[in-house]
Amino acid sequence: MEKELAARLGAKKLRRDEPLGQYTTFKIGGPADLFYDATSTDELAGAITAARELDVPWFVLGLGANILVGDKGFRGLVIRNTSQHFNFSDDG
Structure with a gap:
């Protein structure tokens, strides 16, 4: 899990x-267990997508x-x- 997310x-x-x-x-x-700072909307979307795809x-x-x-985090x-x-924005 960690290696795939890190990549x-x-x-x-x-x-x-x-x-x-x-x-x-x-x-x-x-x-x-793992922590990621998303500093842009692209990073935020990428992190969520990666987590979903890697289950x-x-x-x-x-x-x-x-x-x-x-306390258990x-x-x-x-x-x-x-x-x-x-x-x-509403594109539709």
Whole structure:
């Protein structure tokens, strides 16, 4: 799982056993098996697509408010969305 994700997302951007407490307003929570910072909409979409195609459990984390992470953390990929300046459009 990790090797395949690293190949698709970039080994330098994929972190292992990342403590999630530092990303929540309550400052509590165990580690994510794998953690990825998506800094653009393309990276966000790519990470979600890779996780789906590789059958890896995934979760998108925003600013960390209104969420509690258990002490056991998250078994899978946490994708932190830090992308900015994107728009939604209705093409239909």
